[in-house]
Structure formats: C-alpha cells, structure tokens
Amino acid sequence: MVLPPTAMLVVTLLTLPLATATLLFASGRQPRTLTLAAALLSTCAALALGLNVHLEGVSVHAIGGWEAPLGIHWQVTVPGAVMLLATAMVGLAGAVYGAGYFVHRPGPEGRMARVFMPLWLFAWGGLNALFVAADLFNLYVALEVLTLASVALVALSARRTALQAAMRYLLAALFGSVIYLLGVALLYGQYGILDLDGLTSKLDPKHPGSRAGAVALTIGLLTKAAIFPLHFWLPGAHGRAEPPVSALLSGLVVAAAFYLLLRLWFGPLAGLLTFGVGTLFGAIGAGALLWGGVLALMQRRLKMMVAYSTVSQFGFAMLVFPLALAADREPVVTGGTLLLANHALAKAALFLAAGSLVRASGSDRIDRLVGFTGSSRWAWIAVILAAAALIGVPPTLGFSAKWLLLQVAVAEGAWWWLGAMLGGTLLTFAYLGRLLERALLAPAPAPHPPKLKIALLLPALLLALLACVMGLWAFDVETFARLEPGP
Amino acid sequence: MHPAEALFDALLLLSMVVLAWQGVHARNMFRAVVSFMMFGLLTAVAWVRLEAPDIALAEAALGAGLTGALLLATLGRLKPERRGARLQRAAKLSMLPWLALGLAGTMTLLAVTLALPAPGLGERVLSAMPEAGVDSPVTAVLLNFRAWDTLLEIAVMLLAVIAIWSLGQDVLASTSRLPAPSLPALVRLLFPLLVLSTFYLLWRGGHGPGGAFPAGALLAAGLVLALLAGARVPERMTGAPLRCALAAGLLAFIIIAVGVMAEGGVFFAYPPRHAPMLIAIVEIAAGLSIGVMLTALFLGGEPTDTQGGST
Amino acid sequence: MSTIAGAILIVLGLLFFLSGTLGLLRFPDVFTRLHALSKADTLALGLVCAGLALHADDGTLQLKLLLIWLLVIVSGATCSSLIARAALAHGIRPWQR
C-alpha cells in the first residue's frame, strides 16, 4: 500500500480543519455532510500519519524550506503521532455527537448548532498544530488558537454559569500565556533560538536564562494544564460546558498543555530535571491525585465529578517526572504518552456518555440518574468501559500505561511514588465505583424507558471501546514508542 | 548614549510605569481605562526609542487606539452603576507582602535579563534576505520565514470574531444625547485619508516599516470612526458578504500556502520567481481582512439586519 | 541662521504647551480647561512644527510636518467639541464666577 508522504498528511491535518471552519463561517450554513466529511478526512489523515510514523519513524519538515533557527519546523514524533490519533478519534466522535446533540433549526434556538462546528474544527486544527510544532513561539500561537476556541466553546450555551466559567478559564489561560511568553523571551535572550532541537543541543542548566525560562514556561503550562494547585478554573469550565465540549476540553485541551510539559522537560529542559525538580513535580502530582480524587468523591453532580476526576488524573500524569530520574527514560515517556492517550479517549467517552445520561434523566444529580434501562443501557456500558480504562483494568490502555510506570517505579525502588500511584488508582476506583453503585443498584425511577439517538450513544461507546482495546496493541507499540528529538 | 536621551528614556519609562499602575488600580474604571490608553500611547513612543517603527505603528493603532475604543465601548455597554466601580481587592490583605513579593520578583527578573547575552537571529535574517522576496526584514520574517505563525495569528483573530459573534447579537453602546455635527464632518474628511494611508502602508510594507498589521489597523480605525459617527453596516453588506470579507484573509493565506506546494512540494515555500507577487497578495488580503476583523471585534456581535441606514 | 530661528520657535512652542498644561491643571471646570488646552496646544504644536520644518532640509519632511499640524487641528477641534457636548449632556453647567 502506498501512503501519501508524511509532509502531505501534516499539511492536510493542519489546514483542512482550519479551512473548513473558515468556509463554514463564511457561508453561514452548516451542511452536516460537509462537516462530517471534513472530520472523517482529518481522521483518515491522522491514521495514515500514524502508520507512516510506525513504518518510517520520526520526521522533520521545514516550513517554507527555511532551516531551523530562521524558520519553523514541524516535527512528527511518536508521542505527537499518538496524540494526533487520539485527537482525531475524539474529534470525530465529538463531531458526530455534536451533530446529534444540538438542535439544528434556523433562528436563535439553532445558534449553538451553527456555532459549534466551526469552533470545534478550529480547536481540532489548533490541537494538530500544537502536536507537530517544534518551535517555542509557534507553540504560543497554537496555544492561543486552542484557548480562544475552547473559551468560545465553554460559553456556547450563553447561560450565566457557562459565561462565568468561560471568563475564569480565559483569564487563567491568558495568565498562563503571559508567563509562557516570558519564558520564551528569556530563553530567546539567552540562546537566540526558538526551535526545540536547537535548544536541546545548546541548553546549559547553569545559565541563569535557562533556569528562569524553564520556571516561567513550566508555571505557564501548569496553569494551562490545570495542575493542582492551579486547577481552580477547570471544574467549572469542564463541568458547565456542553457535553461534547467537556469531552474535548478534558480529554485533549488540558492534555495538550501537559503534552507540552512532557515535550519540554524530556527535550530541551532535560538537563534541568534534577532530583529536586522531579520530587517537586511528584509532590504536586500526589497532591493533585489526592485533592482531585477526594473532591470527585464528594461531588453530587455527574459532570462535576468527571471534571474533578480530570484534576486527579493529571496528578497521576505528573508522577512521570520523578520516575524519569531513572537512567532509562524511554519507558517513562511511553508510559506518560499512553496515559495521556488513554485519558483522552476514556474521559471523552465518559463526558459524552454523561451528557447522554443527563439528557435522558433530565437532571445532573447522580442520585437522579436513570438506571440501566432502555437505550441508556448503552451509555452505561460506555461509562463502565471508560471507568475500567481510567482505573487501569487489564487489558485497557490505562493498564498498559500504568503497568509501564509501575515497572519503572519498582525497578527504581521508588516506593513513595509507587504508593501514590496505587493510592490514586484506589481513589479513582472509589469515585467511579460510587457512581456505578449509586446509579445501577439504586436508580431513579424512570416512568418510561429513555430513548436516545444513536448519535448520542455510538461515539461514546466506540471511544470507550477503543481505550479498552488499544491496550492490547500498546504492548506491541511500546517497543517503538519513544520521544526522540529527531535525527 | 547622550545624557539627554537617557533622561528622556527615564522620564518616558517612569510615566509608563505610573500609568500602568493607574490603569490597573485607579479609583474608578473610567480613569483606569483612560490611563491605560495613555499607557499604550507612551508604549508606542517607547517602541520608537527601541528602533522598532513597525511595532510603534501597530501599537499606536492597535494597542492604544483600537484597544482604547474597545475598552470605552465596553464601559459604555456596562450598567452605569458598574462603570464607576470602585477598586476592590480580593481580600483585605495588607499591601506590604505583595509589594515585597513584587519587588523581589522584579529584581530577580531584572538580574536575569541583564545577564542574558541576547545573541539573536539578526545575522541569519540578514543573510537570508536576498531570497526573501521583500526588502523589509520584519515583513520577511512575518510573511516568509515565520509565515506559519502569522497564518495562525490571523486564525486567532478570526476565531476571536467568531467567539464574540457566537455569544449573540451585537450590543450597541448608548449614544450621546446631543447631536454632534462635527464628528461626521471629521469622519468625512478623515475616512478617505485613512483608506489612502492603509494602501500606502501596504505598499510600503515591502521595503520599510508598515505592512499588513498597521495597515489593517488604520483601515479599522477609519471604519470604527465611521461607526462612532453614526454610520451603520449597510444592510446588503451584513450576512454573507461581511462573513466572506472576514474569512478572506485566512483563506487567501491557506490557499497560497498550500498552492505553492504545486511547485516545490513544500508548504509555504514561495517559488523565487513569484515570491514578491505572492507575498504582496498575502499582505493585501491579510491587511484588508485584518481591518474588517478589527472592526467586527469592535461591533461586539453580529450586526443585525434590522438596523437600517447606511454609511 | 535658520537653525537658531527654528530653535527659538520650538522653545516658544514648548512655552505655549506649558501654559496650556497649566490651564488644564488650574482652570475651574471642563469647559475652561478645554479652552486652554485646545487653543494653546494648537498654537504650540504649530510653532514646534514650524521650528522643526526650519531644521529639516527635505521638502517632503516639511510637508509631512504641515500635514501633522493640520490633522491635529482638525481632530483636536472635533475632540474638544465632543468632550464639551458630552459634558453638557451629563448636566455639567459652565462655571460662572
């Protein structure tokens, strides 16, 4: 089989969503076939790209033919390709779900349906741009595309609570941007380059600019990734947005910022990752695990619980950093990437299924959710599968990721971090188990079995299934999945 | 450096810092906004002092002018009792620890930045200029070497318009109760001038300070002035034509970026023969589109068809 | 010769700027302040531009200086009138001794 060259696929992945979104906006109409075709095409491009990376490995593309310090590079790394694939899956699922969820009608009632698709595609394009970018400033611009699209999506319902959440989110994200840009300025002042490869080869931990720059970049990204204690904006924004939006935000937008953290700390900033820094990150992660987990356990509303679960899960991801102090970083990076991919699929599935359940129940309260009846059965199956992936039941993707990290922790004798991981998993089990127990054993009485459109069930189900099945494939993948700075 | 220059810089920067403080902490919101606008104006002067005329043009038009107009329009759309909102702090913390923390942070930042060698990319840009297709280094960086950044940036701007429009229809600011005949007269005089200077800056961007952003900002200034003088978006322009004008810049950018792949197979690699023309097309499309987008940001929502009236 | 004349014009202009600012600070209400500011500053800017034009040996530059002055006159007059109208609309009565 002849695949199109990687450069072609990258260009498709970046320009197709942006161009389609712009055309949709310009035309003022939302032909469903066109949007879904664009989504499908982007997904195919991502799949082909993943296959290319699998066959040919990492590739670098100089935009406009200008070599690195002067021009901008795209770099398709294995973790980047994994995230691109996860983005495509969630993007497609959300597009289908959104087409079924929002009412298509002229006039004010149809507003959300009209606005959703362009914004969704802009966010998708921004994510793609971010996962292939290899330039500090280009990353900043891509982050801003993502931020504005996400904020507009949070505010979609235009209810007061949604607007408040969007405003908080916007301010937090912009605060993160300012600090991130400060870090870019400091690193540029020290080395006069912006591309990540050049920085990797030049960066000296002893320079004041590199340290201050690393601190600024990290604080900025921690804010955008809503890592405890900078998570204050997340539960509101994710809990109050419309379901497909929450899926995108929780599954991917936060993960994108965290992916950048990984990219930076295992790329240019690797020399600065000392024992102290790793331990600090680990402590933050453990704190997030605990705080997010306990608060998730205390929530009464379904979507808020899922939102706090995100805070907790990213604490888990933070534990990657102390484990990376080991000599061999490869399995850690692979584990971290798989963790992000697993979270993207499972959390998106969870939010989509939650949206369907809330619609079927007419309430967001956990104790008023409909039980395992009618078509809501399928939503519950998606919830169960996603929960299994989040907890890390074998053979899910979550299990593969956690297993890899556990192995490193055991080999390193890092018992503290091992304990934190086990504790976090237990907490995840507790709050998800509580949800299932409440809803399945003591369901709210449903007068008539709910009927949900297939577009509201299938995407969540497939995403959750994917998170579960991919675990089998991931054991094969981990042999090649490594974060390489390129040739 | 001449001592008089140092004195001028010191005065300029001191006023900037004071105005910035005022802009955040002034007693009422109107004062804060006006201080912030003056801060933007002085920032433009600072750019001139830093030998960055392109940024100075953009800052004067965007940072001081349009941001100011946006802020004032926002104040006008708030409920009157909120406009004069007094300064409230998050908690009744004493200022001292914050000041100490801020001062320590400032000093650390200063110490770090003073120690930076700042090698920069100036030499590299200079050596690549012959193949850039334009004579102005800043335009070369914006539209050739780092054109992908600029494409995404125009996407950000369009996204901002979509985001604001997605919140609902436009909210018009309360207009003055007394008719002011002098403003429309001024607009009739200035509008053609501003359009003329827009094209002048677009043309000039190829070889000197200028280019799409200042040009777009000037066009927007003209359009916003017209709106302030009571002009409304003509009815036949709302809807599809306006949306197309807004989208044109980004679409042209994407089409050219992908189109040049026909020749070399590389995204954004202008063929050397056509580079000047292609860059000029991108520049003009981007400049005009930026002008319309900035005006749309000022409108604060999608213009309704029912307003009537015309320019 | 022309440089000295130019310098004198500029200093004269700065003095007018100073008086305009003094008026802004010391006059009792918005209308009188506007009066001081718009009158004195327009003249002051004209003097400064004339002084600079004497220093410039380039015809286009002199033309640009003239243009700057004309534009500021037009926009300054409009702004003053707008501010005064806004003040009246807000119910501020002109100051009377």
Add this chain to the structure above:
Amino acid sequence: MSLPPGTLFLLASALLFAIGAHGLVTCRHLLRKVLALNVAMTGVFLLLVTLGRSGTTVDPVPHAMVLTGIVVALSTTAVALGLIVRLERRRP
C-alpha cells in the same frame, strides 16, 4: 553613566510584568484583570524587543514576534471584553 544599554527598558519591563501579574491576582473587577493582563503582556513585549537590540544588528525576529503578540493580545482582549459585557447583562 555606566549602566549597560537597555537597563532602563529592562527595569521597566520587569516592573510592568510585576504590576500586571499583581493586578491580575489582587483585583476583583474583571475589566481591571483584563487591563492588568495587557500591562503584563506589554512588559514581556518590551523585554523581547530590548533583548533583540543588544546585538550588533537589530534583530527583526522579536519585532515580528511582538507584532504577532500585539494582535493576539488584542484578539483575546476583545473576547474577554465581549464576555464581560454579556456577563454584566445577565447579572441578576
């Protein structure tokens, strides 16, 4: 004077950043927060351009970055202001 060139500008940029960050954290009114963000942004822009001037040639890359940054900042500010207006209109 024996100050290294650009010291004043670096000091101003650090101060502006501090004022902006401090204002963002301590002010309650949303409009003030937006203004504070813009002030902090200007501080970063000043830093970038001042650093681009230290070499022998003027470095146009920070100029391009700041031009991009100004437009991005304006766009995000406009969205923030739009949100503020809608929020105020829905104030109970």
